[in-house]
Amino acid sequence: MALADHETGLILSGGGARAAYQAGVLRGLARILGRDTAAPFPIICGTSAGAINAATLAVHADDFRRAVARLLRWWRAVDIEDVYRTDLRALSMHAVRILGSLLGVARAPQGATAMLDNAPLAATIGRELDLSRIDRMIKQGALRALAVNATSYATGQAVTYFQGALTVAPWHRTRRRGERCALTVDHLMASAAIPFVFPAVRLRDDYYMDGSVRQIAPLSPALHLGARRLLVIAVGQFSGQRAGLTGGEPRYPSFAQLAGHALSSIFLDNLGADLERLLQTNRVLDLVERADAAPACLPAAHVDAFVISPSQDLGELARAYVHRLPPAVRAMLRGFGSTRGTGANLPSYLLFDRGFCRKLMALGYADTMARRDEIAAFLAGGHVRYVPLAHALQ
Numbered sequence: 001m002a003l004a005d006h007e008t009g010l011i012l013s014g015g016g017a018r019a020a021y022q023a024g025v026l027r028g029l030a031r032i033l034g035r036d037t038a039a040p041f042p043i044i045c046g047t048s049a050g051a052i053n054a055a056t057l058a059v060h061a062d063d064f065r066r067a068v069a070r071l072l073r074w075w076r077a078v079d080i081e082d083v084y085r086t087d088l089r090a091l092s093m094h095a096v097r098i099l100g101s102l103l104g105v106a107r108a109p110q111g112a113t114a115m116l117d118n119a120p121l122a123a124t125i126g127r128e129l130d131l132s133r134i135d136r137m138i139k140q141g142a143l144r145a146l147a148v149n150a151t152s153y154a155t156g157q158a159v160t161y162f163q164g165a166l167t168v169a170p171w172h173r174t175r176r177r178g179e180r181c182a183l184t185v186d187h188l189m190a191s192a193a194i195p196f197v198f199p200a201v202r203l204r205d206d207y208y209m210d211g212s213v214r215q216i217a218p219l220s221p222a223l224h225l226g227a228r229r230l231l232v233i234a235v236g237q238f239s240g241q242r243a244g245l246t247g248g249e250p251r252y253p254s255f256a257q258l259a260g261h262a263l264s265s266i267f268l269d270n271l272g273a274d275l276e277r278l279l280q281t282n283r284v285l286d287l288v289e290r291a292d293a294a295p296a297c298l299p300a301a302h303v304d305a306f307v308i309s310p311s312q313d314l315g316e317l318a319r320a321y322v323h324r325l326p327p328a329v330r331a332m333l334r335g336f337g338s339t340r341g342t343g344a345n346l347p348s349y350l351l352f353d354r355g356f357c358r359k360l361m362a363l364g365y366a367d368t369m370a371r372r373d374e375i376a377a378f379l380a381g382g383h384v385r386y387v388p389l390a391h392a393l394q
Contacts, residue, residue, distance in 0.1 A: 013047055017349060045225070048194065059133045079352070150208040285301070
């Protein structure tokens, strides 16, 4: 199919194991686009696990179908131990270190405030991705820019590290900035360093955590990089979970419920708010144009956006797969109350189990194909009446 003649940015949000859903969506997009389509997304932005998916697409930007095939192969075969250590000794050591650091017994060692050791993920990324190809893709014109987002522990700033064409300039805004660099495994690990779950990652003179934490404008990096149309693949429902009514006395929220809601807030709330701001800006610009005012006098332009998000509650889907976690991890999560109500959100971020991930990929593919005509029109440049919360209100 023919694509729009202006830059389209792909935004892949964060969400741990939930990012398998994005692989399913991308499979659907590859089928809709067909075999002879040029690189559909010259601008790719990713956060947390979405940054790893984004890097895979960027490394193979000259062949979108091949990039998607690589991504599907990885998610279909993923094992929890490819991502973090699950043995009882490692989990016990982290628990002792966390307790010791909280009690001030001794100076906390590096990574002490994280529940899990995700060193295996760094090894997996280094083995699977040749990040040196990114520069080659940019020089060939198959890619304009790849960006990954991280958050500074020292300043609280949201930092977008990007590798792109020389025409792309760095930027500074309130509490956020864009910085040019040659992207490495450390940048991807920093973007995926979920607070309290995975250790912080050092980049030069600072430590960084998951890029979703202080990302108040998730759409902004793609726009700074030159995108004027955005396709966003989210990994959560904008309406949140619908907790079942038990008819009994309400239970005090468990640690897992607190953590699950915190992660949902980190990964989804800012994205939903930014999409609503974009919608309102588009409406204002449309009114200005209809009033025959000169749009050129405004430092803004209409930006079309299309969002694909899960049609089912991924936290609820995860409950059927919790038993497949390693015993030590399952015992830890059970102690946190992760099998009750919205507490199931927490394991949905940590369930890098191939059965669960394949379920998410199938859902992503089905959700995409259910909107096939809309997506084809959007990618071809057709105007799509976009309502950010359409699926949440159904």
